[in-house]
Structures are given as C-alpha cells and as structure tokens.
Amino acid sequence: MTALLSAVLLCTGCNEDREGNDDDAPWVTIKNPTEEEVYQTDFTAVRLGGRCDNTTWEVFAYNALTDRTVPGYVLYNDGHGTWFADVNLEPGENPITVTVASDEGKGTASDTITVIYSP
Incomplete structure (x- = not known):
C-alpha cells in the first residue's frame, strides 16, 4: 500500500529595524530527507x-492522520537555525504540519514535502 505524506513547515521569526518594522522576512527550507518536493520510503x-x-x-510536527504532535529540535550555527523532527508514518495519507516558532513570535514562512510511504 502506498501512503502519501505531506509536510508543511512554518517558521516564525523576524528582524526589525529601529522603528520596529520587519525589514527581513523569516525563511525556512526543508533539506532532509531531500530538497525535492517528493520523497519515497519504506520506513515507518x-x-x-x-x-x-x-x-x-x-x-x-503534527501528523493529521494519527492526530499526534511530536516535538522537534533546533540547533544554531553560523547565524541560522537548523531544525529536525522525527515523524511516525501510517499507511495512507499522512499530512504533516511542522511549526517553527520564534522567540519573538512574529512572521511566518513555510515549505512543503510529500513523502510516499510504501510498506
């Protein structure tokens, strides 16, 4: 059976100028398990x-199929954050939303991936 996993990533953060205006939009990228939009796996x-x-x-990371949220982790290096989250998969479509919140609570950015799970 083939399962489809969609991951949506939201990164919240901002940079402000002296007047408190956002001068840089927050950003986020998915790099693992691939930078492609689709990834296939036989792992759970x-x-x-x-x-x-x-x-x-x-x-x-929230998996809508299992209705479970798992914590992720952020590490810092060279002026940016590196994040990861381990998400369990079930047969069928596993839509996943990964939410990244900043300590300032401003702005959002998102990225998506589709993982095809074939047990």
Whole structure:
C-alpha cells in the first residue's frame, strides 16, 4: 500500500529595524530527507529537517492522520537555525504540519514535502 505524506513547515521569526518594522522576512527550507518536493520510503518514520531563521526556539510536527504532535529540535550555527523532527508514518495519507516558532513570535514562512510511504 502506498501512503502519501505531506509536510508543511512554518517558521516564525523576524528582524526589525529601529522603528520596529520587519525589514527581513523569516525563511525556512526543508533539506532532509531531500530538497525535492517528493520523497519515497519504506520506513515507518521519517526525519524531516532543514534550516530556518536564527530566532527559532520551538518546533512541533503534527501528523493529521494519527492526530499526534511530536516535538522537534533546533540547533544554531553560523547565524541560522537548523531544525529536525522525527515523524511516525501510517499507511495512507499522512499530512504533516511542522511549526517553527520564534522567540519573538512574529512572521511566518513555510515549505512543503510529500513523502510516499510504501510498506
């Protein structure tokens, strides 16, 4: 059976000028398990990961099929955040939303991936 996994990544963060206006939009990228839009696996879990704004402090991945949220992790290096989250897969469509929140709570960015799970 083939399962389809969609991951949506939201990264919340901002950079402000002296007047408090956003001068740089937050950003996020999915780099793992691939930078492509589609990935196929026969494993029951997937590690999603990538890079995001350096104000990120909280990551959660929600799988709508299982109705479960798992925590993710953020590491900092060279002025940006690197994040990852391990998500269990079930046969069928596994739509996943990964939310990354900044310590400032401003702005959002997103990226998506589709993982095809074939047990």
